[in-house]
Amino acid sequence: MRTLDFSPLYRSVVGFDRLAGLLETAAADAATGYPPYNIERTGENAYRIEIAVAGFRADELAIEVKENLLTVQGRKAANEETRSFLHRGLAERDFERRFQLADYVVVSEAALADGLLSISLRRELPEALKPRRIQITTGAAGTNLIEGEQAA
Structure with missing residues (x-):
């Protein structure tokens, strides 16, 4: 390699x-291409990461976000029973997959169904960074009234 x-x-x-x-x-x-994954855009500020984790239970998976780094780990629990395989095609090995997140991207939820771990992400911009519209007022500049005085 x-x-x-x-x-x-x-x-x-x-x-x-x-x-x-x-x-x-x-x-x-x-x-390393294990486990395979998809990254999908589901909305203007919404994304989904789907990871194929066949053979893993929810308690064997861990998701952690730290400083814009999303880490997904899979640790297979040790089987006390000895199993005898004639063919072993499912890769049930431990893994760690990392995804670099952009600023202001947060994990909203994670779900495990049908061997796919789906992690939903959304971008939440702070109010100070969102574009805002400024109203333009029209009128004469000298028409401001001082309290208690009126134009005759």
Whole structure:
């Protein structure tokens, strides 16, 4: 397997070390394709990530969001009973999948159904960053009244 060395990049991106780290993480994630996932846009500010987690129960999955990084982990519980397989085609190995979230994206809910873990996301902009419309008033500039005085 071919690996990329990003160490020369770290020397030339002073102040952008987070960007270099993201590139390195993206390269590492591309090498492992397990478990497969979809990212879907469900609305103007709504998204859904679907991860194929066949064979995992809800208590064997963990979802964590920390500093714009969504981490999904699957840890298979140890089976006390010994099973004898004639063919083993379901990959029930442990995994960790990470997704870099944009600013102001929050996880709204997660659901497990039919072997698919669906994580709903939405972008919530603070009121200060939302566009707002400014009313334009018309009229003469000198028509302001001072309290107690009226124009004759």
